[in-house]
Amino acid sequence: MQARFHRRPRIILSGLSxxxxxxxxxxxxxxxxxxxxxxxxxxxxxPDYIDTAWHSLSAGRPSHNLDTFLMQPADILWSLDAYSRSADVAVVEGNRGLYDGMDAEGTHSTAELAKLIQAPVVLVVNCTKATRTVAAFVLGCKMLDKGVNIGGVILNQVANIRQESVIRSSVEKETGVPILGAIPRIKGLPFSERHLGLLPPEEHPRAIDALERLHKAMLDNIDADAIWNLAASSPEFVVPSIVCAEPVAVSDVAPRIGVFRDSAFTFYYPENLEALERHGAELVEISGLRERTLPQVDALYIGGGFPETHAQELAENASFRASLRREIEEGLPVYAECGGLIYLGESVEFGGKTYPMAGVFPVNFSIGEKPQGHGYVVFETDGQNPFFSKGTVLRGHEFHYARVSGYRHEEVTTVFNVKRGYGFDSGRDGLVRKNVLASFCHIHALGEKNWARVMVDAASSYKTCAAGAGSRGEAL
Known part of the structure; x- marks a missing residue:
């Protein structure tokens, strides 16, 4: 097979923190x-969903995640090439500080990613109450790892022209790194935050207007042409071939997999949905807020999101919850992550009120003020479940404020041993009932390549059993 080369301009925007x-x-x-x-x-x-949602709205095309913990290097290079092939330029937003990773060496940091994809870095620096010290920060970042190409700096929260002038002179003199933008303190930018970060655009009352105002504020403060030239200096790399890019034999009759997608459930990696379709599934979007009953599907994928902020609406839709429980009792395969797990519980307490949920698992949740699980996770499968064989090790992430306030231990079966992370309770996660598997873990299809195939196989088996029996059958 002839080697493919990636030659697209690309840039990473990172920061000090x-x-x-x-x-x-x-x-x-x-x-x-x-x-x-x-x-x-x-x-x-x-592993971010909210920033990527804003990216997608702004760019008019899906934003994708590049994560060296969840994916292998070949997967990342393939993904960058595949999803920017039809674009003029790729823009990667880093997370945390440039060198911040899982340990003292910065493993899985933005710097590590920058070296892997050979992209120049633009540092975004908050300049609040600082001048020449900014040069020290930039110089430190430049010298810490000379394999990282820091090609420019954008100053942020600049108080006035004098501060900008002093910082610009000191940074360029002491580091040789050019200033590519100076963003002043902007009052009233309409980007609200809450417990998981920015308010998602799906819930923002004026998301398009917010981006319009941001464009006007940025237009005269960022040297976009200079950043473009920097991005264009990125060297080419060989695009590896990976398993998920190979053709897949699919059945003639596609199983229907329902995906909860509304303002309550928005946390889905595009690659996960694409993987299900590539393996032959027809995806059906479902809303637990609007629909009165569950439409006929052969499996369900309930992702994360904010069921707690929509708890009253979800609770009021009793007919939908009842129809969901009926289908689950008949053996419908369901895979649920984080917010999906909360929705499948008995209740959730939020803002001083308790709301009934689907009642599939005898678990009560409450939403606190501090994160209960936050970071990368490693789970080992040690029990029978519909989707993962025993011994399977999953790498994912968790980020939630949900606390298990009570559950009937004797009625809850878990199949994940938490090797890293917080999980559901007492070093366990992965709640199983009938053909339902739910956990706080978010996985990525490029990291867990068997997930989509097994999910579609479960849906196909359920579809076949239902057709043979003339009705929905027992658990698989």
């Missing part, structure tokens, strides 16, 4: 380039 302004700068750049007529492929380093 979380809260540096990376997302604002990234969205500003996406807005500027898109409005100039360029096709921009957005990416996010790390």
């Amino acid at each position: 979380g809260g540096s302004g990376k997302t604002v700068a990234t969205l500003g750049l996406l807005e500027i380039w898109r409005r100039k007529g360029y096709t921009v492929a957005p990416f996010k380093k790390g």
